[in-house]
Amino acid sequence: MTADAAPGPRIVVIGAGVGGLAAAALLARGGAAVTLLERHPLVGGRASLLETDGYRWDTGPSWYLMREAFDQFFALMGTSTAEQFDLIDLDPRYRVFFEGADAAGPGESLDVVADPEANYALFNRMSPGDGDAMRAYAAESRELYDLALDRFLYTTFERPDRVANASVIRRLPMLASLLTRSLGSKVASRVRDERLRKILGFHAVFLGSSPKRAPSLFSLMSHLDLTDGVRYPRGGMYEVIRALERVALAEGVAIRTSTNVARIVVGNDGLASGVELDSGEVLAADAVVSGADMHHTETELLDAPHQWQPERRWRRRSPGVSALLVFAGVRGELPELAxxxxxxxxxxxxxxxxIVGGGELEPPFPASVYVSRVTPTDPASAPEGHENLYMLVPFPADAALGATPDSRATLEEYAWRYLDQVAAWASIPDLRERTTLYNVTAPHDFATELSTWRGSALGLEHTVRQSAMFRPGNASPVVPNLMYVGSSTVPGIGMPICLISAELVAKRLLGATGVSPLPTPAPHGFLARSVRRDVLGRIARGEGHGPGGVGPRPRGDGHRASREARA
Structure with missing residues (x-):
């Protein structure tokens, strides 16, 4: 920056989760002076790291899906996923065990492999005709996925009219049905076999929901595991966090860990003027971006007059599911698990x-359980001769679970019961004897350690009223220069989706109301001469977007171009 150049805006980002790290990096590349504040010693938020006794576990997301979002973000930053980490293509994609006739006995298993046609042939053998139906379902899922990328995921919904084009208008009846019909209902209308229905419906958990509650629009997710593939960054999912931290530091972001924000300071002009830390230190800012849980931001970090989402409004919302997370080490090998x-x-x-409504909320047993065993893919994740095991059991979002010593002891017993269930269904009779439990994370831990609403593990549940344009937006209408990033706001839940939410913050500051991703790479300083504190309020209110508005409008469609290049 030359001596006579005006400095860029000062922006404070609260929370160094995926969304916070990505927003900080992108805004700093844009020329902002960014300070990123993280309560914990490590960056990552939900996507953190646990290391002990030679074991290493990712504590959050473990599925690398939706590669386009990762490719787009790192391309914005002038690099690529290939430069940042090494992706391993998993085959099988995953293994499934179905509960047998006796819940305490062996289950029926199948592998979903890298060859889609082999999968459809297997599904047809299990239930004649269902494999063909699943092939057609996956093809439709891909069309929906492409439509979502092109029209719905990269917009702030500040101007919903810009979402509609001829393609969207032509599909309006179908889209209306996809929003009003449940995922479970759609799956049941296509596939007869109950086992295969579960392969198409389990993605609802990734959305913090259930097949009966998630809109059938999210059938698009079946494209990801049945067609596009499942990958794993060598070294673990935390390698993505390390890459985000690297690019943020390279762009000049000041990252302060072990630093907790006590409140967002709002001036007499109604704009956020900075944040106050627990220590009493006040950091001045021209804008604040919160990557913390929106409920926490609105009800704890803002004084009542400045809250867009006061406590009473949350009675009409629903949290995503929580989880019981179990981190274990196992002596010997576990070839029975993928x-x-x-x-x-x-x-x-x-x-x-x-776990998510429709009955009395309580820990289920037997449960539908997810187990990650990364050691064969990543031997360094466990000591030699041992296996790394991570178990996730969807749980009710109830912060009381694990809040007392008695409750904690009960949940640890549940952890062993779920481990015994895995052992029985996968025919590993000595699993308990070979296993050491190192950590059990309960809903109470999500509420206290990550300040999530009611102890949710993921963010706001994806229901019709909490998806797409109905999800809370990424700018406060009460404090106009306060923006949000992460799983509580648009577009929603998941590591790749949080990367997109970071781009949406930049689009807010640019006054960009279109549906296309920003062109790549993002030029250095794209915000510095475009955004000043005196116009931040107008930007967030939707003013100043005309010919004389602030900042350049993004041109082109970098996302579509990148897909065509790969094709």
């Missing part, structure tokens, strides 16, 4: 009703 293994209970609907 890198990703899913255990599906018989009573699917009752299982979900216990």
């Amino acid at each position: 890198h990703h293994t899913l255990f599906f209970s018989h009573d699917w609907d009752a299982n979900f009703a216990k």
